[in-house]
Amino acid sequence: MKPLLRFSAVLGGTGVLALIANGAMAASDNGGGTLPQLDVGTFPTQVFWLFVTFIVLYIAMAKVAIPRIEYVLEERHSRIAEDLDKAGKLKADADEVQANYEKALADARGSAQKLIAKTKDDASGKNAKAEAEADAASAVQIKEAEARIEEARTEALANVKDVVSDVAGDAVAKLIGVKVTKTDLNKAVAQAMETK
Numbered sequence: 001m002k003p004l005l006r007f008s009a010v011l012g013g014t015g016v017l018a019l020i021a022n023g024a025m026a027a028s029d030n031g032g033g034t035l036p037q038l039d040v041g042t043f044p045t046q047v048f049w050l051f052v053t054f055i056v057l058y059i060a061m062a063k064v065a066i067p068r069i070e071y072v073l074e075e076r077h078s079r080i081a082e083d084l085d086k087a088g089k090l091k092a093d094a095d096e097v098q099a100n101y102e103k104a105l106a107d108a109r110g111s112a113q114k115l116i117a118k119t120k121d122d123a124s125g126k127n128a129k130a131e132a133e134a135d136a137a138s139a140v141q142i143k144e145a146e147a148r149i150e151e152a153r154t155e156a157l158a159n160v161k162d163v164v165s166d167v168a169g170d171a172v173a174k175l176i177g178v179k180v181t182k183t184d185l186n187k188a189v190a191q192a193m194e195t196k
Helices: 002-012 015-029 040-175 182-195
Strands: none
Touching: 040 182
């Protein structure tokens, strides 16, 4: 009970308040049977303390709690705004990087296609040149082969004439028993070959 008296003396600062509080406690200790908060005689002091407590709490809330809450809310709001700004800047940077990447990729594809086309053209040009060179070389080889074949044919024909004239001379010598001269045999073989 003494702490209650100290509290009321500190808050009220007058002895009257302490006497009222003592009287209310004495009435409740003596077994008066009434509740002190319902006693009409204590209503003015209760209303007074209600206003005092309300004013103290209001001042405490207005000067301490609400500014702290406002500070926290403002700080939170500013932090959220900064984070949103950073996120917007990062998104813009990411969009720019993606656009640059896509442009670089498209440029690389374009240059790769140009390089492929140029390589194909170079290769087809080289192939055409090599094919023309091969055709020219094969034409020269064909002419040389034809010349060799003609030479071999001429030589073979010459050999055939000699062989035919030798065989004919031997056949005439064996069949008729006459020996024919080489010049006459060559003339006869040449005439026989020309008629065919």
